[in-house]
């Protein structure tokens with residue numbers, strides 16, 4: 001199978017898993033599936049791609065994430081500790097700066113920001129409050145969340161400068177909406193980054209592969225024709241949104257693409273979703289920037305996800321996005337709670353480090 005999209009051409013692998021071989025062409029170059037042991041995927045690239053210099057992935061870290069922590073909760077600083085070995089590989093890294101109120105107000109309403117800041121400020125050290133049954137706030141949450149959003153902006157800035165970037169941040173963000181936090185999320189990091197980018201470029205695409213639908217991100221851009229939001233997620237599942245019928249409204253009609261998958265879905269289903277629905281939509285939209293809500297909780301060993309991906313599959317998805325977009329993406333960490341999460345992050349970074 002050779003999928004021909006508007007504005008770009010994406011090919012499938014030669015191992016028969018994704019389809020038949022591509023025709024020979026001087027522009028067809030193998031991109032190795034790092035560490036997966038699979039046959040390479042072949043992409044057709046224009047000659048100009050060889051003019052770019054290597055641009056290894058920039059990491060953007062949130063050193064203040066440790067201030068938002070609750071022992072025994074699945075969304076704790078232990079998540080970062082578990083993937084720490086994947087981060088210390090001599091790659092360029094940036095420290096985060098906090099998102100400004102102007103940054104946050106592009107997507108969140110002032111009453112929600114005030115409520116969140118006040119709730120965090122009123123927590124005593126060691127105390128905890130809850131936005132909902134599973135979304136905690138502690139005394140350091142406001143600062144940690146603002147730095148996570150700021151790190152996501154920095155990652156977007158790197159991508160706009162031609163370098164792939166990964167904001168390895170917590171707390172996550174894609175469930176947080178204009179006036180609410182939920183599902184472990186306080187501020188919507190990827191949405192803050194997208195809105196910041198729209199003051200510099202015309203159009204942004206957000207690809208969300210977290211196992212949960214990013215209801216907050218969708219809500220923030222549902223009527224916008226400047227943001228394409230594409231999500232592949234388990235359904236039915238938390239938070240209950242993300243049906244195929246949710247396609248946007250007003251000027252944004254057609255700018256929301258949801259691909260719900262049943263529990264237990266694996267690499268074949270995800271590859272179909274990307275090759276047949278998400279990547280054609282992205283290529284047709286022709287964004288200036290691609291952001292990825294990178295939640296690795298579809299991993300088979302994730303305690304919350306119930307899907308069946310392996311770490312190498314995230315490298316494959318990253319390759320597909322990079323090939324289709326021909327622009328360096330900026331990734332923002334969302335979920336991912338299982339023992340192989342660090343390995344999946346490593347697979348993603350290996351691919352991004354090969355960006356040329």
Ligand SMILES: [Zn+2]
Pocket residue numbers: 210211212295297334335336
């Ligand atoms: Zn998730």
